[in-house]
Amino acid sequence: MNEQARDSFEERSHALFQGSVDSLDFALRSRLTQARSAALDAAAAASRRPWFLRKFSWTPAAGVTAAAVLGAALWFGPLGHPNVTAADAPSLEDLEIVASSDEGSGDTMDMLQNDIAFYDWANNAANPGPAA
Amino acid sequence: MPRFDTLNPAWVVWDGPSPAPEGAVLEYTRELEKFLADIERRAFRMAQVALRDPDDALDVVQDAMLKLACKYAARPNAEWRPLFYRILENGIRDLQRRRSVRKRFMAWLPGTREDPDNEAQDPIDNVADAAPAIPERLMQAQAMQQLEASLRALPARQREAFMLRNFEGLDVAGTAAAMGCSEGSVKTHYSRAVHSLREQLGEVW
Numbered sequence: 149m150n151e152q153a154r155d156s157f158e159e160r161s162h163a164l165f166q167g168s169v170d171s172l173d174f175a176l177r178s179r180l181t182q183a184r185s186a187a188l189d190a191a192a193a194a195s196r197r198p199w200f201l202r203k204f205s206w207t208p209a210a211g212v213t214a215a216a217v218l219g220a221a222l223w224f225g226p227l228g229h230p231n232v233t234a235a236d237a238p239s240l241e242d243l244e245i246v247a248s249s250d251e252g253s254g255d256t257m258d259m260l261q262n263d264i265a266f267y268d269w270a271n272n273a274a275n276p277g278p279a280a
Numbered sequence: 281m282p283r284f285d286t287l288n289p290a291w292v293v294w295d296g297p298s299p300a301p302e303g304a305v306l307e308y309t310r311e312l313e314k315f316l317a318d319i320e321r322r323a324f325r326m327a328q329v330a331l332r333d334p335d336d337a338l339d340v341v342q343d344a345m346l347k348l349a350c351k352y353a354a355r356p357n358a359e360w361r362p363l364f365y366r367i368l369e370n371g372i373r374d375l376q377r378r379r380s381v382r383k384r385f386m387a388w389l390p391g392t393r394e395d396p397d398n399e400a401q402d403p404i405d406n407v408a409d410a411a412p413a414i415p416e417r418l419m420q421a422q423a424m425q426q427l428e429a430s431l432r433a434l435p436a437r438q439r440e441a442f443m444l445r446n447f448e449g450l451d452v453a454g455t456a457a458a459m460g461c462s463e464g465s466v467k468t469h470y471s472r473a474v475h476s477l478r479e480q481l482g483e484v485w
Contacts, residue, residue, distance in 0.1 A: 157478055158446055164424045165447045169321045171417075176334070180320045183338055187345035188313075191353075 312353055315360055316345055323368055326443045329428050330372045340371040361450065362457035369440055369458065376436075430480045434473055437461075441469035442477070 172180075320341060327337035344367040352363050431439050437459070444455045445466070455470075456463045 157474065161427060161446050161477070162449075164420060164427055165322075165325065167420050168424045169325050171421075172321055172325070176324070177321070179338060180324055180341070183342035184316050184320055184345055187342050188316075188349055190346055191349035 308353055311357055326447060327372055329431055336375055343371050344368040362454045365444055365458040430477050434476060438469045438473035441466055442473035445470050
């Protein structure tokens with residue numbers, strides 16, 4: 149193929165394309181104009197934002213923050229439920245001693261009965277009544 | 281919708297916290313309006329050749345306009361054309377990728393079938409045109425359709441190189457900037473594209 153043939157082919161292609169551009173109908177031209185205006189309107193709206201919002205998007209930062217908060221919540225335990233350790237848990241052993249009413253282990257009631265004079269004095273000292 | 285002339289010209293990108301000089305902004309606005317008005321129809325046709333669907337082509341062109349106006353308006357005017365076409369080609373590629381993914385996904389769903397050519401039939405297309413067709417214009421339209429079909433059969437990079445060089449008239453350096461490759465690659469892609477097209481269309485043309 150010689151250079152002339154190549155040129156004619158390219159020229160014909162270009163002419164055909166230009167013809168198809170020129171023959172775009174009015175409705176399509178109108179839509180293109182509207183698209184241009186819409187794009188420029190959107191650009192205008194974006195430019196009215198403050199410069200620090202315009203420079204970069206906050207979306208990634210917000211996503212990272214949310215992920216960090218979620219991770220912290222999962223790591224440190226569910227929200228609203230403070231950690232319960234073994235030391236804080238109610239001891240069943242202590243409860244058993246207090247509630248015990250077995251015949252051979254009535255130490256609590258015995259202790260209360262033996263010191264009843266002391267508790268009576270303590271009550272009077274804490275709530276001094278009118279002198280008799 | 282308000283005409284572009286009535287828009288507030290202060291939208292043009294200005295990086296500094298202080299307001300841009302009004303005269304400079306006005307100049308940018310006019311230049312950009314002129315540039316976009318000049319380029320939009322060719323850009324649309326090129327997008328339509330690649331995507332077939334006029335609505336998709338319109339969306340891609342509008343996105344390219346928006347990105348150029350928002351991000352690159354302050355760049356020198358000489359850079360607008362390659363920048364615009366780079367944005368446009370990226371948009372076309374993204375859309376084609378999304379289409380292929382959607383097609384693959386839709387193939388798994390029972391009872392769904394995409395239109396084979398992705399061209400929904402518009403009833404208005406079937407209405408006879410009242411004006412008599414001019415034979416010469418009809419022949420040109422047919423030739424353009426054949427050219428479009430052959431272009432779609434080309435590899436994407438060859439098609440891009442051909443359209444940017446031949447249709448848009450960009451030089452090698454501008455085409456390389458728009459395609460994001462070296463000038464040598466542009467020459468190779470363009471040469472192969474012309475060779476393939478001539479082989480396919482030689483008999484018809």
